[in-house]
Amino acid sequence: MVQAKVWILTKHFEGFPKDSDFELKVEELPEPKHGEVLLEAVFLSVDPYMSRVRMKEGDAMIGTQVAK
Template sequence: MVQAKIWVLKQHFEGFPKDTDFELSLEQLSEPNDGEVLLEAVFLSVDPYMRRVRMQEGDVMIETQVAK
């Protein structure tokens, strides 16, 4: 099993975000099946428009990334 780190938005914020606005949780991933791959994120792009347009409290932050 592989452990994934997931950033979750705890609460919307005004101005600059604080550490307390997010929560880092761990999720167990199963081994990849035939035809699947497991990638490790190297860089993540989290854009400002996500604050109000796409994110709801409790959502996992999903955006563009570079992976290996």
């Protein structure tokens, strides 16, 4: 079984974000199904507006990535 790390927004913040505004969770991923692939993220880009405007508390941080 493969584990994935997911950053969760725990609290909306004013000004600069603090470490306490986020939580790193580890999740077990299911085996890929027929036609699916499993990729490893090498670089991540998360735009600050995502956590301020589009996310709710408890949501996973979403961004763009380069994977292999």
